[in-house]
Amino acid sequence: MSKPLSDHERRKQISVRGLAGVENVTDLKQNFNRHLHFTLVKDRNVATRRDYYFALAHTVRDHLIGRWIRTQQHYYEKDPKRVYYISLEFYMGRSLQNTMVNLALENACDEATYQLGLDMEELEDMEEDAGLGNGGLGRLAACFLDSMASLGLAAYGYGIRYEFGIFNQKIVNGWQVEEADDWLRYGNPWEKARPEYMRPVHFYGRTEHQPGGVKWVDTQVVLALPYDTPIPGYRNNVVNTMRLWSAKAPCEFNLKDFNVGGYIQAVLDRNLAENISRVLYPNDNFFEGKELRLKQEYFVVSATLQDIIRRFKVSKFGSREIARTDFSKLPDKVAIQLNDTHPAMAIPELMRVLVDEEKLTWENAWDICVRTCAYTNHTVLPEALERWPVDLFAHLLPRHLEIVYEINRRHLEKVAAKYPGDNDRLCRMSLIEEGGQKRINMAHLCIVGSHAVNGVAQIHSDILKATMYVPKISTSLSVMPYITVCTCVRVKMFDANLHGHLSPLMSRRLCQVSRRNPTINKNHPNNSQLIYRKSFISFAKMIIRLITAIGEVINNDPVVGDRLKVIFLENYRVTLAEKIIPAADLSEQISTAGTEASGTGNMKFMLNGALTIGTMDGANVEMAEEAGEENLFIFGMRVDDVDALDKRGYHAEEYYNRLPELKQAIDQIAGGFFSPKQPDLFKEIVNMLMHHDRFKVFADYEDYIKCQEKVNALYKNPKEWTKKVIYNIAGCGKFSSDRTIAQYAREIWGMEPTHEKLPAPDDKQ
Ligand code: D6G
Secondary structure, three states: OOOOOHHHHHHHHHOOOOOOOHHHHHHHHHHHHHHHHHHOOOOOOOOOHHHHHHHHHHHHHHHHHHHHHHHHHHHHHHOOOEEEEEOOOEEEEOOHHHHHHHOOOHHHHHHHHHHOOOOHHHHHOOOOOEEEOOOHHHHHHHHHHHHHHHOOOOEEEEEEOOOEOOOEEEEEOOEEEEEOOOOOOOOOOOOEEOHHHOEEEEEOOEEEEEOOEEEEEOOEEEEEEEEEEEEEOOOOOOEEEEEEEEEEOOOOOOOOOOOHHHHHHHHHHHHHHHHHHOEOOOOOOOOOOOHHHHHHHHHHHHHHHHHHHHHHHHOOOOOOOOOOOOHHHHHHHEEEEEEOOOOOOHHHHHHHHHHHHOOOOHHHHHHHHHHHEEEEOOOOOHHHOOEEEHHHHHHHOHHHHHHHHHHHHHHHHHHHHHOOOOHHHHHHHOOEEOOOOOEEEHHHHHHHHOOEEEEOOHHHHHHHHHHOOHHHHHHHOOOOOOEEEOOOEOOOOOOOOOOOOOOHHHHHHHHHOOOOOOOOOOOOOOOOOOOOOOOHHHHHHHHHHHHHHHHHHHHOOOOOOOOOOOOOOOOOOHHHHHHHHHHOOEEEEOOOOOOOOOOOHHHHHHHOOOEEEEOOOOOHHHHHHHHOHHHOEEOOOOHHHHHHHHHHOOOHHHHHHHOHHHHHHHHHHHHOOOOOOOOOOOHHHHHHHHHOOOOOOHHHHHHHHHHHHHHHHHHOOHHHHHHHHHHHHHOHHHHEHHHHHHHHHHHOOOOOOOOOOOOOOOOOO
């Protein structure tokens, strides 16, 4: 571990001399040794690499503390409008390097660990990813927290502290096998438990309608225990908070009918309550409809709203100065952003608190609620839309069901007044879907209960406007919902200046962009076009098996085996993306137009110098706009073509019969060429492609192949290739999440980003 390291030398070369000041390095070494001794209780003889990682993490964390406390004090003093970003996912990845970069400590820490005979990159590799997300939606939330802190916004991320994040993927004999992600096993140095801020969350029970108002009684209580994680801004001394709730059973949980046998059972049963924050549902773009998931959604919303209202009450506008809290000021002081419909229960819950507990009139409460909440839609795929059965709601959240019905009654009254006699429209726009099992359409609830609705790319927002019925009657609603565009990316592998210019580091990198092997991004977990059917998961696994089977044949082929490799990179996650994306030359973004809301990998590859072969879908459209369409490899149907094809009728066999190459490929899959021991292994995939493919992939096949030929031709011309890369990197500034968040702040939250820098604290305090 003590050999001189090229990585260290590389960092030294690119570091600005003097940044790693001698004093700083001496302090860091001292603090590292102090943490190894007092926090880890180890000496250098017995310390493991993980102990060294923890010692370094604690050393770096110390530099956050003063800034964190000072930032929060500053918010209490200045009382700015606060943004609450509520999300069921925060896909944070690792914290150590990000913290060092944002606090300008990276070079000093590198020097300090080097002087201690350690390799900092090896220590960084010991950190577990905080994998509390599935993909784009969760990573977006993480990027947004980073940007909100970097822009000096008084912002909070609120979510769930899942004990198990996204599963670890192993590939065994070509098949996916899942392993539990026990990320907290060795402790998490970045979080601070706050048992003093524990909140009760109620479930089940029944409602009592009394003259003084409605009471929700006979409920079961679960406690929400907050854990705070610091979110440092980029070199501005701002540190915001991400507060994640963990479920705790109350002490008296199930102990009411106490007897000796009952006591043991009651203690064991505490697990039932605490299961709420046990595990992240590994569903990306898919609605499963499980009761435990609805519990998670209400759990985060209820605990968060209690915290928001507590903070509002002690703020200058709250009851500190006036006898009674003036809730009419809530929308001036609080913006709640709903990351998809998952936290949609914030709308009826805020109504319940304002009407039942704070005794506001329905009209006042509704006006406050709508002006406070805003909703970001993430997908138009029907299988992803949350539609909770009314029965389940009635059982778990009886008061909220009544409130949703009342919201709907008033909403439909307005629709009926505007479109008299249009019953079809009433059915379409209702929050309650009738016919068969009654369900609550959570997207409709969000649209009606928010003052702003946005998609995640221009094309996605346009599709929403054209297909979601509620915004069309915006003028009849109390506050006009509108749709805006917010796209984002932020992967900080390089210190790129994201405003249309190249930083010196990025320019230097371009000289390195030459011959690397194309990395294929076809299996991005967000947009597997082949996947849709009831046995969603087993089908997805079958697709993975097909990829590995094709790899086995191609990689062992005597002719192409040493020229072409198919590799399925297992356990894709933030940390792996940070390695793959900068290494790739070609990024494949090949969703059928109109199906991928934005994509996120597309923009990250662009920023990191890969060229894109893609359809006119999601953010690809804007990437082509920014870099020039001639600098991307665009192919396939546009949304209009897809619509026209739908009208004509899509018949896969037409393409299969007309295109011999396609026919051969499908026949090989169907005939066991890739699975000789089990010739019909992939027949379900073939059956789907030939008969039930709602993504109509064969329709894009011919153009895709032609476009790949253009890619191959250009790849032989490094100068022309690099030119396109430069146009792409130079054009990717729009996709910075800093730009996106500035737009959210101005257009949705009614705030101006301050870009404020707080004074640096004296860390020795
Ligand atoms: C974070 C940072 C800490 C602060 C605490 C509570 O843990 O300095 O005191 O949050 O902040 P509020 O919830 O009272 O805003």
